[in-house]
Every structure is written in C-alpha cells, then in structure tokens.
Amino acid sequence: MLDVADRTASARQRWPPRRPDARTLARAAVITVLLLFVLLALPQLLSLYYIDAMTQVAVYSMVALGLGVLVGRVGLVSLGQVAVLAIGAWVAARLLFATSMPYPVVLLEAGLITMVAGTVIGLPALRLRGLYLALITLMLAGAITVVLATVNFPNGGHGFTGYNGSSVHIPPIRRPSIAGGDPAYFRYAVVVAALMFLLAWAHIRTRPGRAWAAIRQSEPAALAAGINTTLYKLWAFALASFITGVAGGVLAGAVHYLYSIDFPTQDSITLLAVVLMGGAYSLWGAIIAALLLQLLPALLNNWGVSADWLTILFGIGVLQVLTTAPAGLADQAPKDLARLGRLLLALARRLAPSGGTR
C-alpha cells in the first residue's frame, strides 16, 4: 500500500500539468487570430456576394459540426441532418414572425425544439447502426421533406403554420437589430457558430466525449465501464440536433425567405460526403466541410462553371479520403504541407551553392 502511495505522489507532481503546454497555447493563439481576422478583416475584404457565401459557410459549419459529432465521435451515421436543419429553420421562422422575442432567444428555442425532434429521429439509433441507421434516418428525412413541401415554410401568414399562399406582399424574415446588414449578419453568424463549436468542444473534452469514444470503439467495453450507452447515444443526437437547429435559425435570418425546395433530402448525402472529406474526427473538419459545400459552389458560379461538377468532385474526394486519408483533409492537409515544406527545404539546400555539399 505504501509502495503505491509513494509512486502516486511522484506521479502527482508530474501530472496533471499546472500550465498548458506550448502546443495548446499555440493552438489557442491560432484560433484567436483566425477568429479576429474572420470577424474584423474578412467583411472588409470581400464583396457582398462572397459575404453571403461566407454566411452560408458559417451556417453549414454548424450543420457539419453536428454530423461530425454523430459520425466522428459516436460512430452513428445519420442521413437526415438537412431535414433537422429545415426543422430548425421552420421553428425559427415561425417564432420570428409570430413573436417579437430577441433573436438569441429565438435561436435558443429553435435549438431546443429541434433537439427534441432530432432526438426522436435518433431513436432508431438505439437499435441500429451503420447502413440500417443511415437508411432509416434518410427515410425519416424524406418524410419530413414531404411534410414541409405540403405545409410550406412560414411567411408571415396566420394560423399554426403561418403560411399564406395568396399573399402578394410577403414580409422577409427579420434579423437581429444589431445585425441588419449583410456584413454585420455575417459576423453574427460567425459568433453563433463559434459558440456552437465551443459547446461541442466542451462535450468532447469531458465525460460525454469519453463515453462516446468508448461507444464508438466497442459497446461492450463501454457498458463494462459503466456507461449507459442508450443515454449517451441519445445525448449525441440531442447535441447534434441542438446545434443544427440553431444553425437553422441563423439560416432563416440569412436568406430572409425560406422555401422547402432549399432542403432537398439528397443534400444530407452530400453533407455526409463533405464531412468525411473535411474530416469527421476533427472540429476543423467541419469548417473545411462547410467551405467545400458552400464556398466552392459560389466560386464556381462566379467563374461561370456549373456547380454540378461538384457532385463528381465530391465523389472523387470521398473515394480518395476513404482509401488514403480516413481522417479527412483536417488531418491530411497539415501532414501534406509539412511534407511539402521538407521537400522544398531539401530542394533549397541542394540548390544552394554553399550549403555544405561536397
């Protein structure tokens, strides 16, 4: 007993370290600089066209984050996330027309209501995994799309659905008073997205993150460790749906008008593709996924290239990721850049006349 206590005492001196190590500090510095650049400089540099595109990137980074939590952390494949986004947008639009509540409150409510709906969609996950879960969520998403197409998105009309088909003058969905213009709304969306990333990060770094990692690798091992796998799987769906619902609320204000045609079921499949390409195991992967999904089409559109080429590109991208870089671009790009750097360094040394070569 003494022996163990002694060894523990010496271990306690080393661990856990009091101060964060250099790597953590560097990472925090990079994130801060990047966030400041995006908030302060980027809206000055970009045209309105690209500011709109970047607002969409902020929205879809949250959607990708939600799917990343499910796929990357818990190993649950959902093909219904765009339908969940539509629910969030619907709830937010309805609340924005029907009430005068402040925007953050509406976002919170949209998140919470979507959380309940999304958790119900996740109920099959308690019994199913892999392909069958993907199929069930896809079909539920299809059903939601049908319902949305029938009742339509709220446009300021009367009644429960708030839709008025005969209206000539359709009011736009309102934005927060502090973020009426497009650059300001972009900043607003980035701040909301940053908060959602913080929320996901806090989960991953603590008790639920550990439980999810165990469930993903082995459910028997998780159960043997005392983890209530049912609870934690539903928790993952709840978190993903909450984040996606908030994203829907931001989307509603961004576009001013919502149509059910903006949320096709097949977009959930494209979403999974870009999440895998970006990297489902990293929070950066969600940002890369959103850039691929929203900025790339905007660029192609601007260059006069049909965005339909993206379907082919994403297909090749997913193939590439599944065969050579299963952790996606977020993991592969730094490695490749480091390799490129070493290559260039070696090349520079060889070319330098007085580099100590014989």
Place this chain on the structure above:
Amino acid sequence: MTGTAGGVNAANGRVDVADLTVRYGGVTSLDGMSVTFEPGTCGLIGPNGAGKTTFFNVLSGFVRPAAGTVRAFGEDLLSIVHYRRARWGVRRTFQTEQAIEELSVFDNVAMVHEHSRLNGSSRVKDVLSAVSFVGLDVDPSTRVRTLSAGQRRLVEVARAVVGRPKLVLLDEPAAGLPDEETEHLGAVIRQIPEQTGALTILVDHDMSLVSACCATTAVLDFGKLIASGPTDEVLRDERVISAYLGTAEVS
C-alpha cells in the same frame, strides 16, 4: 455438478453460481454450472468453447442466462442492469483487448471512475494510483493508440482496478504477450485482491500464469464444471488433462 473452489468457511465476499445455463439457439454454452468462488484470485480454465467467456458475459450482463442464479457478495447480481454493474463493482477485461484508442491513458481509466459514483474520492488520485499500481510507466496523457500491446493490456487492467472494484474478471489478459510482460502481469494480478479487496477471476490458457496467480481453479468443459479446487490438484486431475487433450467423454 457442484464444486467449491477454495476454502469452505469463507465469510462474505464470495460469488455463488448455481445451475447457470445459457443457450444460444440450439447450442448450450453453459450447462447447469454451479460453483463458488472464494475471496482471492481464482482461475477459470477449459478448452476453447468451454463457456468461459460466456460465463464472464453473464456476469457483465451481456448475456441473459436461461436458468440459474449468481449471488455475489450476498446480492443477486443478475438483477442489476448491465451498465450499472460497473458501479456495483464488476470490472472486466476482454479477450480482444479493448483499451479505447482515441483516449489518453488517464481518460481511459477516468471513464470507469466517473461512472462509478465514487463520492468523496479524488478522481485524479484514484486514476493515477491505478495506473501506477499496474506498473504502467508512461505519461498519463499519452494516447492509447500509441502504446504497445502489453501497455494496452495494462491500461485495461488499470480500468478494472480503479475505484472500488468487487469482482474483477480477466479474460485471457496475457494472450499474445511476451514472457517477461506476462510475468509482470502475473505479479500485478496476484496483488489485486490484496490491494483492492476484489475477488479476481482469471481466465487464461497459460497454465504457468494460472498456477502462479490462483490458489484455486475451476475447470469448464462443454459448458459443464468438471473440476474445481486447489490449483495444483486440479491441474493433476485426469479429467482435466483429458479434456485439454480432447479425449474426455462428456456425460
């Protein structure tokens, strides 16, 4: 068949298995197994397919037996929901090692601790003492993915002993390990009952490990208990030898 592995007059802290039967479709994996495990380290051996892992799965709650009871420390173990059994004190390792690769050594062990509702005990202290108890000499923030097979086994054992375990189940912990690591593991296993007070059941095919760790041993063959008692006697038992050589007549 009824057997008693160990001393007769042990007080609390024992595990009584009575008439335990498990069927998978037409296959009977455990056939009326009755045995008592006394405090200390007990061996459980038998040829492949004898039902050893099935027995562990019953204790973990992964398999619901067709019949029989398990009383552990005076409680009806089978009435506890599977994920609550770790909180009660059932801990185990797996035949195919299941240290969680994505997590650090600390998080792997802390995960068990935080789901055990151990009020009034320091998590960091408990986790670090479990890690040092198994003799794992790495930084606790090291990711398990980067560890060797032997070190991962030790992480699993640390997970099994952290906090207040009552019943530690080790399923072939030494499988695939080199001799010196097996020896180290054996030394750790021998200390588990003394250090934690937990009853430890060791399943392994390495008879030298079993004899080194276990005072008593029970033998399963085709789901039936064919012998139990002091390890050296059991290993000399003709029925046990013939079961391992595959010439036993199963009644």
